[in-house]
Amino acid sequence: MRRLPIYFLIDVSESMVGDPISEVQDGIANIIQELKTDPRALETVFISIIVFAGEAKTLVPLQDIISFYPPKFPVGSGTSLGKGLGHLMFELRKNLVKTTAEQKGDWKPIVFLFTDGVPTDDSSTAIREWQSNWKKTANLVAVSLGDGADAHILNQLTENIIHLKNTDHSAYKEFFKWVSDSIKTSSESVENNKSGFELANLASANLEEMDVTKDSRGENTHKVDDNFVVISALCQNTRKNYLMKYKKVIKQSNFAGIELGTKSYRLNGAYQVDDTYKELSGNEEIKLTVNTDELIGAPTCPCCGNQIAFAVCQCNQIHCIGDEEVTTCPGCGNRGKYGAGTGGFDVNRTRG
C-alpha cells in the first residue's frame, strides 16, 4: 500500500499561547478521531506534526493513524519560519519513500502550514530551497489563523493560502472539520489513482482564499509580531516560566479635528508554560521593550496565585510578588522590598 504522508507544520510562537493553541490541540485530536473511522484514510494516511517558534522540532514522527496519539502542544519564543521549513524538509528527505523499478513509493506529501504571525527571522534561504526542491514534490496548504500572517511570504511557498478570518471556537471547529474532510477526499483520490490532493469545499466551511494582492507589507523581514505583546516572566515561588499576553487595540480619538489612533494592548491572559518553552525559543538576545503605559490590565500569577504577576527587578527579570515581607528575584536572587512605581516604564517583551 502506498502511503499518503500528511505533515502539519504548526507555528507555536508565543502569540499562540492561550486559546489558539488549545484550539489547534483539540482540532488535531478531532482530525485523528475522524480519520480513525474512515477505512480509506486508515489504510493510506500517515501523519507527522512539526512545531516551530524560535526553534523547530518534530512533535510526532510520521506514523499511521491507528497508533497515533494526539500530542500536547508547547509554545516558544519567536516565529522562525526558516527553521520550521528547514525542519520540515529534513523530515521529508528522511521519510519519503521514492518510487523505483522495484517499488511504488509514497504519494505526494501534503503539508498543512498554520501560522498566526509574521516570521521574526530571515526565511528567504529556506523559502528558496523549498521552491527549488519541494514545491513540485509536495502539496503545501498555508493557513493564516486570523489576520496576522504575512500573505506575501506565504505566497512564495504556495498558491493555496487559506484565511481563517474568525478565530472563535466555532470557526476553528469548522476549519478542522474542513482539514479532515480534505485529508479524506485526498485519500479517496489516491484510491482512484488520481492526484492524491483534493481539498474539500472551502465555502461550505466558511473559509476563503487569502487575497495576497491586498498585503502591502512587502518583502521586508519583520523582527517583531506587532499584533500581540507577550511578556515572559518567572514565578518567585515555583520558579516556573509564565507568559502574559496582551492584544493590540486601536482607540480612535479626535484631537483638534484630526482623527488619531492610539495604540495600546489589553490583557488577554496569563499562562504557565513548561520546559519545552526554553527548548523552542531562539537564543538570540532581543532588546524589545514596551512601555507599561501602553498595557491595560494586570494578571495574577498563573503558577502560584500571587496577586501581582508584573513586578520588575533591577536585573530586568519580571516576576510575581505576593504579600511576603522580603521578595527574592527568581532571576538574580536579589532580595528586597518592592514599592509601587509611578508612571510608565519600559519592560522587555518577546518577539511573539
Ligand SMILES: [Zn+2]
Ligand atoms: Zn508566582
Ligand SMILES: [Zn+2]
Ligand atoms: Zn533580579
